[in-house]
Amino acid sequence: MATSETKRTHPHALTAMCDEGRRLYGNALRTGRIARDDVESAPCLMEFALLHPDPDDDKWLRPVPPSIALAQRVNPIEHEITQHRRLSMELAEAFEPFMALSAQVSATTHSITVLEGIDRINAALDLATAQCQSEMLTVQPSRRRLEHTLVQGLERDRPLIERGCRIRTLYQHTARHSPETLAYVAQFASGKVEYRTIDELVGRLIICDETVAFIPISDDGQVALELRHPGLVRYLVKFFEFMWDRAVPLSAGAPYETAPDGITEIQHSIAKLLIEGHVDEAIARRLGMNVRTCRAHIAKLASALGSGSRAQLGYLIAQSGILRQEP
Structure with a gap:
């Protein structure tokens, strides 16, 4: 019989059957049987179920047909592959909604x-x-x-x-x-x-x-x-x-023409921003002019309304109703 020491020094995968194992298995197939003592040097033949005991004499072993031996080894592998394929399909179905969401987010990001x-x-x-x-x-x-x-x-x-x-x-x-x-x-x-x-x-x-x-x-x-x-x-x-x-x-001159109330459109815009509490610098920046020009318009606005101070100007703008005349 094969000893445990022999098994430890004779490990290999079925796909890499050792030369001794291949020789003995081939002999068994050619003769129909092989002595149990002859295969002690290749215990893998029993481990891989390539040989089974002779029912008529326990001193002999009979070979398992290679087609059956191959099926016995391949079927578990194919079953495992099928299980992994089913698992991969289930995972794909589970993640499909998130993939669609990711595609939408990606499109939004790139836009x-x-x-x-x-x-x-x-x-x-x-x-x-x-x-x-x-x-x-x-x-x-x-x-x-x-x-x-x-x-x-x-x-x-x-x-x-x-x-x-x-x-x-x-x-x-x-x-x-x-x-x-x-x-x-x-x-x-x-x-x-x-x-x-x-x-x-x-x-x-x-x-x-x-x-x-x-x-x-x-x-x-x-x-x-x-x-x-x-x-x-x-x-x-x-x-x-x-x-x-x-x-x-642009061809029209209306924005700077004087309205019937004596105030130009640009001054109406300045009046609106003054009422909102903007300082001269902010008004100039929002209307695209320099601060000096802005203050010149404020002075003309004050003159038109008869204002003597900045505080009075805001009051007069509110009381005059000029902002309600805007279209």
Whole structure:
């Protein structure tokens, strides 16, 4: 019989049957049986159930047909594979709702892109403008436009006009006194371009084909958001249309003409901000003018209402009813 020491020194997997085991199993298949003493050097033959006792003589062993031996070894493996496959399918079904949710979150995340740095912002704007086929909407708060920014704007917008795209741009009223802005506007006088002005703008906005929008998120203009979420873009388009309907064509002179009450539209805007408690610097910033110009308008407003002090001016504005005359 095989000793425990023999078993310890003869371990191997069935797929790597030792040479002695293969030889003895082959002999058993050829002769139909093999002496029990002859297989003591290959105990794996009994461990792997490749031999079984001879029912007529316990000194002999008979070989198990290889097809049966193979099935006995393969069937448990296939059963285990089937169990793992069933488990994997159950796991996939359990996680399917979360995968769909993850896909939605991923889509939402990618629909809002943070752009850091002027170069990256301009590259994204250039790409969106190049892909624009119908209309571009822009909101440009008034500020002094440097020569290089004008050149960039011209290079970006001219191909749009040549493709027949429409451009609508909103400026603040103060843009009417900006030589740089007026020179830029004059470049596109013959295109499908419209310019209007309004007293107050919150911030810069660019929308292309109602599919992508750009808004700044830092005061220095170094960080912007590229928005491709349909709901957000639609909201910004509605916001633009709301301001556009209340704006005045750039060719008109109405914003600075004196109304019957002796107060210009820009002074009406200043009066509204004064009543809200804004200081001169904040009013100037929101209306796109320098503080000196803002204070000049405040002085004219005070003169028109007969005010002798800042405190009295606020009272007179409230009592005069000029703000209720706004359309």
